[in-house]
Amino acid sequence: MxxxxxxxxxxxxxxxxxxxxxxxxxxxxxxxxxxxxxxxxxxxxxxxxxxxxxxxxxxxxxxxxxxxxxxxxxxxxxxxxxxxxxxxxxxxxxxxxxxxxxxxxxxxxxxxxxxxxxxxxxxxxxxxxxxxxxxxxxxxxxxxxxxxxxxxxxxxxxxxxxxxxxxxxxxxxxxxxxxxxxxxxxxxxxTLTRVHNLEQILSIENDPNFCNGHYYDGPAPLRGLALARMISHKTFVSLHAMEARMKDKCEQEKDEFSWYKIRTPLESYILHQGRKFLRRFDANTYLYLVAAWTxxxxxxxxxxxxxxxxxxxxxxxxxxxxxxxxxxxxxxxxxxxxxxxxxxxxxxxxxxxxxxxxxxxxxxxxxxxxxxxxxxxxxx
The missing domain is CATH 3.40.50.1820 (Alpha/Beta hydrolase fold, catalytic domain)
Known part of the structure; x- marks a missing residue:
């Protein structure tokens, strides 16, 4: 249909x-x-x-x-x-x-x-x-x-x-x-919701590309939005479900870290969840709705x-x-x-x-x- x-x-x-x-x-x-x-x-x-x-x-x-x-x-x-x-x-x-x-x-x-x-x-x-x-x-x-x-x-x-x-x-x-x-x-x-939401808000606001929300003519605050989504994802999915969804291998994200190396499938999974969200959502919308929720x-x-x-x-x-x-x-x-x-x-x-x-x-x-x-x- x-x-x-x-x-x-x-x-x-x-x-x-x-x-x-x-x-x-x-x-x-x-x-x-x-x-x-x-x-x-x-x-x-x-x-x-x-x-x-x-x-x-x-x-x-x-x-x-x-x-x-x-x-x-x-x-x-x-x-x-x-x-x-x-x-x-x-x-x-x-x-x-x-x-x-x-x-x-x-x-x-x-x-x-x-x-x-x-x-x-x-x-x-x-x-x-x-x-x-x-x-x-x-x-x-x-x-x-x-x-x-x-x-x-x-x-x-x-x-x-x-x-x-x-x-x-x-x-x-x-x-x-x-x-x-x-x-x-x-x-x-x-109280816990407000803590989680503040972490997400700060993730976006502290991205150098956020520019007080005026980023549409330049690079978007993608790293901040990805981190915000990672923070929220751990509340959306139980640990049991995360373990069931993980792949057996780790996929390195070389542009994400300067020295840290992804070592576990769990880290690879949660990073993937943050990054794939970037393709379908706007950081400002995320910020405004999370603030209203808070x-x-x-x-x-x-x-x-x-x-x-x-x-x-x-x-x-x-x-x-x-x-x-x-x-x-x-x-x-x-x-x-x-x-x-x-x-x-x-x-x-x-x-x-x-x-x-x-x-x-x-x-x-x-x-x-x-x-x-x-x-x-x-x-x-």
């Missing part, structure tokens, strides 16, 4: 611009998005999907190219990142549901982001792109839903960083969603520390919370915390702990562990 990305632009005049969390008015905004299935006459079968940090709007099927994404849209992006979950007869059945997914504000796969052209200067925004929050990303998509004729969603689903966005949408726009499926995520960034605290967005107030308008919703027992990116304690806050607020909540040796990436790699509960939730 070949899919094409669509584009929606708004905010070209002052009255329709997006108001960001700091009060700044921003526009125009273009969102790259894809839809699957048909919106029914009652307009009550829409399912909203939020993608992970380095994901895209391309959830399922095959998409050979995306205008505006350039060479970043390579073979790794062309098959939908949740192709095993979404489609005719699958867990999210496109014969029954109308599925929507948009690339985020700040993204690099067709939506307005740091690599987009600033109409006021004729050059890429770069470091002049405004700081964004998860709330800004959610708010930026509201005009798109209106354009598509969707007033409310049958369900909202998000995994990893996308799960945090799903929670943001489900609480701040509670009347627009009935079912919420957060997968391997949390209500706020933890600053995420759902209760704080409501001006409180009381999660009963956060979920006050969500009494009609049903939640299915997924946790992964080997997850080192969003530890199971974070989903326990989410479940406990939902239950305390009187929200109908199902909790499923997935037993996997794949780590955080289980939600991408093992559809058989998630498909039936998701299907049951959507069809109840």
């Amino acid at each position: 070949e899919i094409s990305t669509q584009f929606f632009t708004y905010g070209e005049d002052a009255d329709s611009r997006l108001t960001l969390h700091d009060g700044q008015e921003f526009g125009p905004v273009t969102l790259a998005y894809e839809t699957y299935g048909e919106l029914n006459a009652a307009r009550d079968n829409a399912v909203l999907v939020f993608h992970a940090l380095s994901g895209s709007q391309h959830v399922c099927g095959f998409n050979p190219e995306v205008p505006g994404a350039g060479t970043r849209w390579n073979e790794e992006c062309q098959t939908g990142w949740w192709d095993d979950f979404v489609g005719p007869g699958k867990a999210i059945d496109t014969d029954r549901f109308f599925v929507v997914c948009a690339n985020y504000l700040g993204g690099c796969y067709g939506s307005t982001g740091p690599s987009s052209i600033n109409p006021e200067t004729g050059k890429e925004y770069g470091g002049d792109f405004p700081q964004i929050s998860f709330g800004d990303i959610v708010d930026s998509q509201i005009p798109l839903y209106k354009e598509l004729g969707i007033e409310s969603f049958h369900a909202v689903i998000g995994s990893s960083l996308g799960g945090m966005l799903a929670l943001n949408f489900a609480t701040r726009y509670a009347e627009r969603v009935n079912r919420v499926i957060p997968v391997a995520c949390g209500l706020e960034s933890t 600053n995420f605290n759902l209760a704080r967005e409501f001006g409180t520390t009381d999660y009963n107030k956060v979920f006050r308008e969500c009494g009609h919703q049903n939640y299915l919370v997924f946790s992964i027992d080997s997850d080192c990116c969003f530890y199971p304690e974070e989903q326990d915390f989410l479940r406990d806050k939902l239950v305390a607020a009187g929200i109908t909540t199902d909790y499923l702990s997935v037993s996997s040796d794949k780590g955080h990436d289980s939600f991408l790699l093992e559809p058989h562990l998630y498909a039936e509960p998701i299907k049951a939730m959507l069809e109840q």
